[in-house]
Amino acid sequence: MSWILIAMILALLIPIYEACKDENIWQKMLAFASIASKTAMISLFVSVLRDDWMLGAVAVIILSVGNAGLMLLAHVIKRVSQA
Amino acid sequence: MINPLVNLFSYGCIGIGLLFWFWGTAFLPSRRSVLFKLHMLSIADTLGSMAILLGLLLKRPQEWPLLVLAIISLAIWNTVLGYVLAYCSTTEATHD
Numbered sequence: 508m509s510w511i512l513i514a515m516i517l518a519l520l521i522p523i524y525e526a527c528k529d530e531n532i533w534q535k536m537l538a539f540a541s542i543a544s545k546t547a548m549i550s551l552f553v554s555v556l557r558d559d560w561m562l563g564a565v566a567v568i569i570l571s572v573g574n575a576g577l578m579l580l581a582h583v584i585k586r587v588s589q590a
Numbered sequence: 591m592i593n594p595l596v597n598l599f600s601y602g603c604i605g606i607g608l609l610f611w612f613w614g615t616a617f618l619p620s621r622r623s624v625l626f627k628l629h630m631l632s633i634a635d636t637l638g639s640m641a642i643l644l645g646l647l648l649k650r651p652q653e654w655p656l657l658v659l660a661i662i663s664l665a666i667w668n669t670v671l672g673y674v675l676a677y678c679s680t681t682e683a684t685h686d
Contacts, residue, residue, distance in 0.1 A: 511604055511608065514608050514612075515608065515611070518608070518611045518612055518615055521615045521616065521618055521619065522615060522618055524619065525618040525619050528619065531624075533624045533675070533678075533679040534624060534627070536675060536679070537618070537624060537627050537628060537631060537675065538618060540631065540635075540671055540672075540675065541615060541618065541631050541634075541635055544635040544636075544639060544664070544668055545611070545635065545639075548639045548642060548643075551643070551646070551657075551660055552642070552646065555646045555649060555650055555653075558650075560653060560656060563653070563656050563657075563660075564656065566660065567656060567659050567660045567663060570660055570663045570664050570667060571663040571666075571667050574667040574668065574670070574671040575667070577671055577675075578670070578671055578674045581674050581675055581678040581679075582674070582678060584678065585678040585679075
C-alpha cells in the first residue's frame with residue numbers, strides 16, 4: 508500500500524511544479540485546486556492505512572470547506588481584474 | 591473466497607484512480623488553455639479520486655459513513671469549483 512502512497516505523492520508534485528512555474532493567475536488557480544483535492548485524498552488514504560479516523564475527518568473537511576475558499580478567491584480575482 | 595476477490599477489486603479501483611490522476615494531471619504543465627486543463631483536471635481529480643475512495647471503501651467497509659461523505663462532498667464541491675473557475679476565468683465579453 509505504501510507504493511500507492513508514493514505514487515500519489517508523485518502525482519501531487521506535478522501541480523506543485525505547475526503552480527511555481529506558471530505566471531497566469533488562472534493556471535495557478537487550477538494548480539492550487541488540484542493540489543487541494545490531491546492532498547485531501549492523500550490524507551484520507553493515510554487515515555485508512557493508519558486506521559486513524561480523526562485524520563479522515565480532517566480530510567473530508569478539507570474536501571468540502573477548502574474548495575469553498577478557492578471559489579471565493581476566484582470571484583475576488585475576477586472582480587479585481589474587472590476593476 | 592470473497593476476501594481475495596474484494597482485495598483484488600479494491601486494488602483495481604485504486605489503480606484506475608491513480609491512472610486517472612496521472613493522465614489528467616500530465617496536461618497541467620502543457621501550453622493548453624485554462625478550460626482544456628480544467629476539463630482534464632475535473633476528470634483526474636473528481637473521477638480519479640472517487641475511484642480511489644471506492645477502493646478504500648472496499649478495504650474498510652466498517653468506515654462507510656466517513657468515506658461515503660468524502661465521495662459525496664468530493665463530487666459536489668469539485669464539480670462546483672470547476673464551474674466557478676470556468677466562469678471566472680473566461681473573458682468578461684462572453685458573459686456581460
